[in-house]
Amino acid sequence: MSLYDYSASLKRMAGDTGLLREMAGLFVADVPPKLEDFRRALKAGDLKSASKAAHALKGLALNFGAARACKAAEAMERGATSPQFDLAAASAELEESFAELLPALRKLAGDGLPPDAEAGAA
Amino acid sequence: MTQNQSSPGLRILVVDDNRSASFMLCVLLKKLGHDAREANAARAALATVESWQPDLVISDVGMPIMSGHDLAREIRSLSGIRQPHLVAVTGSGEEEDVRDALAAGFDRHFTKPVGLEHLQAMVAELGSPKT
Numbered sequence: 001m002s003l004y005d006y007s008a009s010l011k012r013m014a015g016d017t018g019l020l021r022e023m024a025g026l027f028v029a030d031v032p033p034k035l036e037d038f039r040r041a042l043k044a045g046d047l048k049s050a051s052k053a054a055h056a057l058k059g060l061a062l063n064f065g066a067a068r069a070c071k072a073a074e075a076m077e078r079g080a081t082s083p084q085f086d087l088a089a090a091s092a093e094l095e096e097s098f099a100e101l102l103p104a105l106r107k108l109a110g111d112g113l114p115p116d117a118e119a120g121a122a
Numbered sequence: 123m124t125q126n127q128s129s130p131g132l133r134i135l136v137v138d139d140n141r142s143a144s145f146m147l148c149v150l151l152k153k154l155g156h157d158a159r160e161a162n163a164a165r166a167a168l169a170t171v172e173s174w175q176p177d178l179v180i181s182d183v184g185m186p187i188m189s190g191h192d193l194a195r196e197i198r199s200l201s202g203i204r205q206p207h208l209v210a211v212t213g214s215g216e217e218e219d220v221r222d223a224l225a226a227g228f229d230r231h232f233t234k235p236v237g238l239e240h241l242q243a244m245v246a247e248l249g250s251p252k253t
Contacts (some may be wrong), residue, residue: 012237019149026142053185058213059140062235074213 003104006114012063017112024109025061031098034060038076042091043078051080054094061098064105069097132245133174136160137167137193138211139183143234147180150238154245164188168196172203178248180209180236183223191226198227206246212235 013019034056041049058073059113072094079085111117134156138144144160151158159174161167164185169234171179179197183190194208207230210223223231230249232240 012235012239014150014153014238016149016153018148023142023146026145030140030142052186055213057138058181059138059143059234061124062213063143063146065235119200 001102003068004061004068004108005067006108008065009063012086020107021112023063024105027064028102028109030039030060031057031102035095037096038094042087044086047080051077054080057098058113061101064101066097066101069094069101072097080096123138132156132178133176134158134178135167135170135174135176136182137162137164137179137185137190137205139163139182139185140211143236147236147241150241154238154241156245164190164193164196167193171197171206172200175203176206178207178244180211180244181228183210183212183219191222194223194227209244209248 010017010020013023025089025117034053038050038053041053054073054076058070058077060070061073067122072090076090076094080087081089083100107113130165132149136144136147136151136158136241137160138147141160142163144162148158148160159170161170164181165188167179167181170176181190181193187195190210194210197206197208208228210219210226210228210231211234212219212223212231213234215231219233228248230244232244
């Protein structure tokens with residue numbers, strides 16, 4: 001299963017592969033500092049800020065239809081300030097989902113090809 | 123890219139603290155033949171609304187310091203400008219989001235991710251500048 005929705009993303013961007021690559025480049029640049037914001041907030045016990053950082057991460061992942069990352073970020077955004085929330089599990093899921101998404105979008109920023117494309121194809 | 127024939131050359135301000143989101147929408151709007159600018163904070167957006175007087179403002183809601191709802195209320199309270207159409211964009215499209223957006227002064231609500239088709243729909247619905 002793809003980590004993100006190449007076809008839907010390209011369609012949203014008017015079929016412009018150059019724009020898709022540029023957006024992937026922005027994602028790769030923007031996500032690490034947002035993840036740092038999230039970790040810093042979590043470490044400080046500032047759950048409101050952690051929720052806001054998760055909101056920002058969700059917004060970045062939404063552009064690419066990255067289902068797992070969007071779901072993880074949304075769960076953190078909504079749940080972070082709730083007393084019954086399993087913060088450790090949600091945090092781990094958020095970290096893992098973005099960790100696997102980042103290299104895929106770094107590749108997209110480089111070649112503009114779908115994730116399942118053969119090297120050298122297209 | 124097809125030029126929008128119904129409402130060419132609208133002035134459209136895109137507001138989002140997520141700069142890649144505002145960048146993408148501006149690129150697409152320019153492809154559609156509109157004059158698009160971006161602001162990455164509500165305060166900056168408010169200043170641009172006053173000085174540039176856009177026809178349409180597309181704004182994120184969940185922004186730090188000043189929310190999109192506050193921005194809409196501030197814009198609606200401005201006198202001496204031609205009031206723009208206001209479109210709210212949020213990560214979830216629950217009934218409460220739509221209701222809150224309309225109550226704050228937005229004309230319309232869209233759920234992220236917003237792409238080309240949504241922009242075409244916004245312009246088609248709201249393309250005529252308000253009088």
